Amino acid sequence: MRNTGRFLCLISFLLASVTLASGAGAASFDISRYNGPKMKDLYYVIIRDMDAQLLAMSSGRLDVLSDIYRPADVERLSKSGVADLSLAATFHGMFITFNTRKFPWDQTILRQAASQAAERRRWTRDLFSGYCEPMSSFLPIISPFYESGVTHFPPGVEAARRRLADAGWTWNSAGWLVAPDGRELPATKILCPPSSIAATTTEIATLMAEALVSIGIPAQAEPIDFQTMLARVDVRDFDACTNAWLMSRDPDVLYSFYHSSMDVEGGYNMSGIADPELDRVLHQLRYAPDEAAAREYSSRAQKMLAELMPVIPIYSRYSISAMKKGWDGVFLTDRSTADNLLTLISMTPAEGGERPIYWNIPEEIRTLNPLVSSIAYDWTVLGTIYDTLISVDPYTFEDMPWLAESWSITTGESGSVLTFTLREGLKWQDGYPLTVEDIAYSIQFIKDNNVPRFYDSVKDVASIETDLKNRTLRIEMANTSYWHLHNIGGGVLPLPKHILENVKDWRAWQPTNTPHKALDGTTLTELIGTGPFTFRESRTGEYVHMTRNEHYMLRNKGARSE
């Protein structure tokens, strides 16, 4: 109770202490009201050690610090008074996965009872001082496709035991469960990373094991080397294990996790759930022709999963970030912390004038080749260089115009037909005009070269037509799926044709080390996008220097960010 109170106070404090951006609280978002970026220089500063990051933030040498996850650090920073903290729910989810291929976890009722016994609320309060949200759904609560009307079994050990007893399960003299057919339960080992790697995950596995024991299932946590754990899960050599994922706003990820076709070695259906009806719904979800159908199948899939319970959702992490005081124009919503692109575009010093932005990155940048990079921190940088055709409304997480001012998705003869109309007057960072030809070339390049990172987004592209005059791009897909809109519109990066056509080996392409060939006397490299900041220099392990993109679509519009 004391912790809950403290948590609620702290959350209120955090939300109250952040600098609210103008317009926050609006029902939907209007990008045309923004004008930026306002600051000329942006430095992504690489500081790896968490304590060193906090020292740098507390001493005012950093402007933005993301991903603060230790409760003590949050309190330390909030007390220091140098920064405003913001907190938001995320797409993160932590689950206990059961191997449903073998007894006893092939028994649905046992998984349901285990879910009832999991005291998520108490665990998250005790372990994270409240900086996490207990989770009982298969999609994050902030997903626009989250279904709240799923079955929730009454929580608690007693309720779980009653449920099992009603279904004919009994307990032997030692207190262990016995199945209705007389089979005794083998011991369940919950694989988890060691506490030196992920202390709270190990603790959750231990608590889950205790919860299972409390309803009569012999269980214990088994901390093992993380890579060994992944290898064992890949070959399905486990009873139960811990898993954590950063999901996306689309429910299509449910197909990867729970469709039986994904239960292959190394596949993401780790629980091995194979339910023909669920498969059918997930297939319909993947190939839903429009948004209404996608919503319907997503809802049905979540309801079925809540009954089948192949995994037990435990908690979702909050994102907490710190922003140095003294900046105006900070943008945040109840779904987004202050460390976002819109803040980057609109932030200005409260005292006026010009000064560089120092933004922390906690890991070295591995590569800034957009075709191969798969690391989140690389994409923090790449995300300020490249734009997508459509973006995500920061208030609702619905689609929002970005490079494309409008779009449509219809069903043609062979499959979905996507039509995008670009904004007028778009330019690359090197001043070249951005046309639909660039986008068509990017998609074709990725498809022809089977670029793995974007392979799933473009593999079903059947044909592309462009209309330069009307700035229209028409893409015909080989099958019907509403997700093609997000895969192409939000998943594929438009890359400049005049640069991409000179790339000989895309896999070894180092755009940051290759000077821009087409412009004389420029300091630009081949890392050219349309985003708000242009790449200038990267010192491995030290920093990445970016400067304002004077050709940015929101720059020099004559409007203020109010």
Place this chain on the structure above:
Amino acid sequence: MTAALKRLGGSLIVLAVVLALNFFLFRVMPGDPLTSIVDPRFSPEAKAQLASQWGLDKPLSEQFVVYIREMLSFRFGLSMMTGAPVWDELKKRVPNTVALLLPALVLSASLGLWLGVKAALNRGSAIERVVLLTGAVSFSFPSFFVQILLLMCFAYFWRLFPLSGTTSIPPPSGGMAVLDYIWHLALPLCSLVIMGFGGFALYIRNMMVKALGEDYVLMARARGLPFRRVVWNHAFRSILPPVLTILLLSLPGVVSGAVVTETVFSMNGVGRFLLEATNSHDYPAAGAAFFSLALLTVGCNLLADAVYILVDPRVRREGSRE
């Protein structure tokens, strides 16, 4: 000459074994290099494309041939983490590692040597007690603790040194860049010296105490030789070969152990690269990093042998008799 050739041959065999183990151990280790690259949105087909692009779908024998060719040519292939040639990645990191570790090793060894000899010459005195205490404290403190403490005191409260990295942002130009680099290295260097001198001091003190009690030292003193000469030319010289051996053989360990220092001070060095390459199963990078470490170890071993011959006349005479 024959002995030298034998040593060289032995070293080459060691390298060949390391080279082979490097390949097979990484592949039998649990885990998969693609795990750190893919996410749930990757379909099995996309994952297969990725495996194919890195040659992981080829038979192991074929992969081994490619690996040996890349290692022996020192090209090392492309890093799976960065997509850049591994050789380029190492080249970016080696200068920082050398600039930090070499002075740290020299300074901590020199300080340890001076204090160790001082303690041995002043047995039972306050000097010896202080050396034993500071040596034990320096030797036993965890590195991250000392380093965070230094950061707190000298970079946060007193702001005498920078908190991270090896350059100011934005970096200064010309001669100021060199001073700026030294300024950034000062705190990590101090931390390594603080943590490194203790071991040397205790080791040298023990060796010197033993040497100073030997008959030949007593004989030298009985002959009326100046005290300094007895200490440095007789006692110290007799412990020099093992001290140099320890010093040289500690070098590879210092390089691979630099990961904590590089993490705390956000430095871009080889230790961190080695750890990240291993954790992400980046076969080419991890292979190259371990091969380079093996080369360094074998090289230091050979150098220790050579130095031993140089400083110990008995070994020289035995060598010439052979």
